[in-house]
Amino acid sequence: MAKAPVLTPRADDFPRWYQDLITKAELADNGPVRGTMVIRPYGYGLWERMQAEMDARIKETGTLNAYFPLLIPESYLAREADHVEGFAPELAVVTHGGGKELEEPAVVRPTSEMIVNEYFSKWVQSHRDLPLLINQWANVVRWELRPRLFLRTSEFLWQEGHTAHATYEEARAFAARIHRRVYEDFMLNVLAMDVVPGRKTVRERFAGAVNTLTLEGMMGDGKALQMATSHELGQNFAKAFNTRYLSKEGRQELVWQTSWGSTTRMIGALVMMHGDDDGLRVPPRLAQIQAVVLAIKGDEAVLAKVREVGDRLKAAGVRVHVDDRTDTPFGRRAVDWELKGVPVRIEIGPRDLENGTAMLARRIPGGKEPVALDALAGLLPGILQEDQATLLRQSRERRESRTTEVSTLEEAVEAATAGGWARIPWAALGEEGESKLADHAVTVRCLVAGDGSVPDADDAPGNVAVVARAY
Secondary structure, eight states: OOOOOSSOOTTTOHHHHHHHHHHHTTOEEEOSSTTOEEEOHHHHHHHHHHHHHHHHHHHHTTOEEOOOOSEEEHHHHTTSHHHHHHHGGGOEEEEEETTEEEEEEEEEOSOSHHHHHHHHHHHOOBGGGOSEEEEEEEEEEOOOSSOBTTTBOSEEEEEEEEEEESSHHHHHHHHHHIIIIIIIHHHHHTSOOOEEEEEOOTTTSOTTOSEEEEEEEEOTTSOEEEEEEEEEEETHHHHHHTOEEEOTTSOEEEOEEEEEEEETHHHHHHHHHHOBTTBOOOOTTTOSOSEEEEESSOOHHHHHHHHHHHHHHHHTTOOEEEEOOTTSOHHHHHHHHHHHTOSEEEEEOHHHHHHTEEEEEETTTOOEEEEEGGGHHHHHHHHHHHHHHHHHHHHHHHHHHTEEEOSSHHHHHHHHHTTSEEEEEHHHHHHHHHHHHGGGTOEEEEEEOTTSSOOSSTTOTTOEEEEEOBO
């Protein structure tokens, strides 16, 4: 009899495959409260690498990290009507503390625009205080009715940037800079994810924003996932919190603001965009372990060579892990590393030692071949670079092959419900058509210009709506 597969095949049940992989690759477990999750060390290691890469890009913009409280006075949320209306169904509210009912309930932050603006209004006095560029790495709580690990959880980890500027033009340019030079650069060059940069429609815009820029990725089943967003807030929050500065001309002016964020949802995207029926495939630039060196047997000479190879690869700049747990069967260990998506496995046993070779297994393109031990350190950097490019190319080819150009609402719905995306002229769809899409669980993921760039306005001539079902 054929052995049962380790994971449910994607073609049989994509959601079950996703859940199987999250569990068996030891990324996360469900938390004790519905909608929460425990991120396991391997999954958290991916987040730490994401943090490091993103944080470096954020700091290159001049933004500094800070921290704001988890609990926000409920009265703060009432100051910006659209914002509180947008988040009201998701709020978690603390009413008791220290054994007593609180004089004013506190909201567990769903996002920090409100409390950040309370302090921006204190810190900004003069044009010399601008721009004020702040980011924080934190957790937020948005009560989720239909949780799914990493994709939709009641508590998740993220970074959220908040900035204040002297002019509309400066704020708008900064939101675009974050969108392209932080988020898109990171996703293309580290996550190896093909993404579509675009502009959200009014219906899909962040509550309280005047414009939302997004990056949308196609997952392995053809659905879309919103990867990160950058918002122009205009002066909505500045008016609510009276955040003003003294201009060079001696006038009191309201600031112009942005906010932007990305979350642990990117780990879910990593699974669904790059994973296959054998497990994860982690892009080499992201991987906390780029190569694992496995001892096939507990022979002392083999163990010594495995450790020596590990040291040489580490000296060559490869992030390497030595697996010398020979009390665990080799086959099981090989399957575990395959599930975890480590880009390269280097397998060494007594026979390999005699031949002066190792078996090199490449997770991303697949396949194995013997390689001279002395050649490994020189070969691996090129292999990792090649595999990084392969993942990006595959994700782009998937999106392009499963995106259909259409001209009617009916054709857009057909393409999206068949497991792909549709591109339809916004002039042919419009807000009325967008509302009708919702009847089929289909949404406009973003608007793009005819040449694929981000349009300057919702109604710019030639705008194209990218339409799909989404997570």
